[in-house]
Amino acid sequence: MRFLEVLPLVFVMVAGPQILSAIFLAxxxxxxQNSAAFVAGAALSISLVVMLAYTFGTGARSQGASNTTLTAVVLAVLLFAMVNTYRTREEAEPPRWMGKLERAMPRFSFRLGFLLMGFFPTNILTSIAVGSYLAAREAPWTDAVPFILATLLVxxxxxxxxxxxxxxxxxxxxRARDWMNANSWVVNEAVIVFFIVMAVNNLLG
Structure with missing residues (x-):
């Protein structure tokens, strides 16, 4: 099933400040209240970005763009994400604002979930890749639902x-927070490479 092809990107979505924020809020x-608000904000923003990317990809197909063209766009996005992840690998320290999460309120947690999960550079690239990839494969938008739900579950x-x-x-x-903080870039790279292989295979076959 096509949705299984995008599930590995769940790890890209949550590795780094995202899962660290969830741990701090927990x-x-x-x-x-904070954890629920954080997940709710994330659900809204991830769904919005994936849907917009899917709609754009579907529109491009209706105007004559080929599956190869759309897949090439997804591949370019993933290569950029891979380079960016490697370039910022030494930035291991969590942002200063994380120190405030222990005293956070639900409204702040919702806003954090919305902005961090929907518009953090790696996340927006990943959500765009998922929506565009499904559009390129002519899959229904509902194939993105397991990806969204799995991200929210994590x-x-x-x-x-x-x-x-x-x-x-x-x-x-x-301890989980410290491990993720030290190894998140490795997890990101491994999953992005996996998805790049799938995109190249789609281009070739």
Whole structure:
């Protein structure tokens, strides 16, 4: 099924400040409201960007653009994302604003989820790649739904872990945060390369 081809990009969407923000919010004072607001904001922005990219790609096809042309555009976007991820690999320290997340309020959390998940450079490129790729393959827009839901599930995992494991999660989450902070660029690169291979295969076959 086509939606399985875009699911690996979920890791690109969440690796870095995205999952770190989710972890910080899961350990904030109002963690239930903050986590829910963060995921809600992310759901809105990711859906919006994917839908716009899909609509643009579908419109391009109706005006005569070939599957090869659209796939080439997706490939170019992914190559740019790969270079950008490698170029910024040394920027391991989380942004200063993350220190404020422990005292965040739901309105701020919603706005953060909307802006971070929809318009962070790597995320907007990934969402555009997903929407464009599905349009190029003439797949229905609904094939993007599992990608969106899987992304939201990963963002919700820190709070779900806290619910399931209680005090044990309080020591687990900081270790997970540190690991992601140190290795997120490697995860990004691996997944982008995987998707580039699929795009090249689509061009050739």
């Amino acid at each position: 350990t904030s004072e109002n963690w239930r 963002l919700a995992l820190p709070s779900l872990i806290l619910v399931g494991f209680g005090e044990r999660a309080e020591s687990l989450l900081p």
